[in-house]
Amino acid sequence: xxxxxxxxxxRVSMNKIxxxxxxxxxxxxxxxxxxxxxxxxxxxxxxxxNGNREVYSTILQIGSTSALFSDYLAFQLDSLRQTKSPxxxxxxxxxxxxxxxxxxxxxxxxxxPKGKLSVYSTIIPNHYTYQEDKVNMxxxxxxxxxxxxxxxxxxxxxxxxxGRSWVAWYAPDIPLQFGPWKFTSxxxxxxxxxxxxxxxxxEAIQLRKANLNIVEPQYGDxxxxxxxxxxxxxxxxxxxxxxxxxxxxxxxxxxxxxxxxGSSILINGMQLRLRENGYIPIEKE
Numbered sequence: 406x407x408x409x410x411x412x413x414x415x416r417v418s419m420n421k422i423x424x425x426x427x428x429x430x431x432x433x434x435x436x437x438x439x440x441x442x443x444x445x446x447x448x449x450x451x452x453x454x455n456g457n458r459e460v461y462s463t464i465l466q467i468g469s470t471s472a473l474f475s476d477y478l479a480f481q482l483d484s485l486r487q488t489k490s491p492x493x494x495x496x497x498x499x500x501x502x503x504x505x506x507x508x509x510x511x512x513x514x515x516x517x518p519k520g521k522l523s524v525y526s527t528i529i530p531n532h533y534t535y536q537e538d539k540v541n542m543x544x545x546x547x548x549x550x551x552x553x554x555x556x557x558x559x560x561x562x563x564x565x566x567x568g569r570s571w572v573a574w575y576a577p578d579i580p581l582q583f584g585p586w587k588f589t590s591x592x593x594x595x596x597x598x599x600x601x602x603x604x605x606x607x608e609a610i611q612l613r614k615a616n617l618n619i620v621e622p623q624y625g626d627x628x629x630x631x632x633x634x635x636x637x638x639x640x641x642x643x644x645x646x647x648x649x650x651x652x653x654x655x656x657x658x659x660x661x662x663x664x665x666x667g668s669s670i671l672i673n674g675m676q677l678r679l680r681e682n683g684y685i686p687i688e689k690e
Contacts, residue, residue, distance in 0.1 A: 409443045417517070418627050424663040439515055439578060440468060440618060441467060441468050441615040441616065441617050441618070442467055442468060442614070442616075443467040443612060443613065443615055444466055444614075444615040445464070445465045445467060445594065445609050445613075446462070446463070446464050446609065446610050446612075446613075447463045447465065447585045447607045447608050447609050447610065448460060448461070448462065448607075448608050449461040449463050449509060449609050450604070450605075450606045451604065451682075452603065452604050452685075453682035453685060454682075454683065454685070455682060457682045460666035461476070461508070461509045462476070462478065463475065463476055463477055463585065464477045465583060465585055466480070466615065466617065466619045467581055468473060468619050470516075471515060471516050471517060471518075471619060472511070472514075472583040473514050473515070473620075473621070474511075474586055475509070475513075475514070476508050476509040476510070477666050478508070479508075479512070490595075494545075494612075496690075504506065510526055511524055511525070511526045511586070512622050513586055514526040514621045514622070515539070515587075515589050517539075517582070517589075517593065520534065520538060520539050521536050521539065522537050522538075522539055522589075523535075523540065524537070524538050524540075524635075525622045525624070525627070525633070526639065527675060528639055529642075529646070529650060529673075529675050530650075530655075530672060530673050531628050531629050531673060532626065532627045532628065532630055533627065533635055534624075534627050535630050535631055535632050535634075535635050538633050538655055539590055541566065542566045542587070542589070542590065543564060543565075544562040544564045544573070544590065545562060545564065546560065546561070546562045547562065547563070548614065550659075552574055552597075553607070554574055554597050554609065555596055555609045555612065557578055557596060558576065558577075558578065559574035559575055559576050559596055560577060560593070561573070561574060562574075562575060562591055563682040566587070566686065567688030567690060568689030569600040569601070569602070569687075570600060571599070571600055571601070572598065573588060573591065573598040574595070574596055574597040575591040575596065576593045576594050576596055577592060579593055579612070580594075581596070583595070585598065585609075586607060590606075594609075595665065596608070604685060605687050636686075636688055636690070639686075640684075640686050643684035644684060650672070650677075654673070655673065656673050657671060657673055658671070658672050659671040
C-alpha cells in the first residue's frame with residue numbers, strides 16, 4: 406500500500422489551517438454582530454424654550470442579547486449598504502440623510518452580556534465613543550400606575566439620570582429588557598419615556614419583526630473618551646458650533662438646505678446641522 410506523499414500531507418494540513426481561520430473569522434464577526442428579532446420605531450420629540458417642537462425619527466434594533474439605537478435615516482442607509490443595494494439607491498439614501506434637518510446624533514449599542522452601553526457620536530471634526538455601565542440607571546417601579554401605549558398595557562417606572570428625572574412606561578407583555586437611547590433593564594420593552602419637564606420624549610410608534618444584522622458602528626479614526634469629558638465638550642461645542650470649530654480643521658465646507666426649511670453645513674464630509682431652536686442637551690450632567 407502506497408504511503409501518502411509529502412505534498413498530499415501538506416494539502417491536508419493547509420486545508421485544516423484554512424478551515425480554522427474561516428471559523429475564527431466567523432466567530433470574530435459574530436462578536437460585533439447579532440441578528441435583530443424586532444425593530445421598534447420611536448418618535449423623539451424635543452420641546453424648545455421658544456415653544457417650537459423638533460421631531461426626530463429613530464429606531465431600536467432588538468436582538469436576543471443586544472440592541473442598537475440610532476437615527477432612522479442612518480439606519481435606512483446602513484440597511485441599503487448591508488443588503489448590497491444598487492449604488493443609485495445608496496446615493497439617494499445619502500442625499501436624504503444630508504437634507505434632513507433633524508438627526509439624532511447618538512448611536513447607542515446596548516450589550517446585555519457585558520452590562521455595558523457603548524455610545525458613538527460626533528463633535529466635528531472628530532468621531533467619539535465612550536462606555537458606561539447599564540446599572541447607572543436605577544429604576545423604581547410603580548405597579549399601581551398603568552397606561553396603554555401603541556396598543557400595549559404598560560406599567561410606570563421612574564429614574565434619575567443625566568441631571569433629569571425620567572418617567573418610563575414599559576410593556577410586561579413584551580419581555581425584552583431594552584428601550585430607546587440608554588433606557589434599559591426594565592421587565593418589558595420601554596415604549597415611552599420622558600423627563601419630568603417634558604422637554605424630551607421618546608414614544609414608540611411601530612413594533613415589527615426584523616432579521617437584519619445588528620452591527621456596532623465602526624469608525625477608522627474614532628477617539629475613545631469618557632462620558633464626563635464627552636458631555637462637557639459636546640455641550641460646549643453645541644452652544645456655538647462655528648465659534649468652537651477650529652479653523653485649521655476646515656479643509657472643505659458646503660452649505661446644504663434642508664427639505665423642512667432647516668440647513669446644515671458639510672465640513673470635511675461630516676455634517677453639522679444648525680439648530681434654529683438652540684441646543685437642548687438630553688444630558689445636563
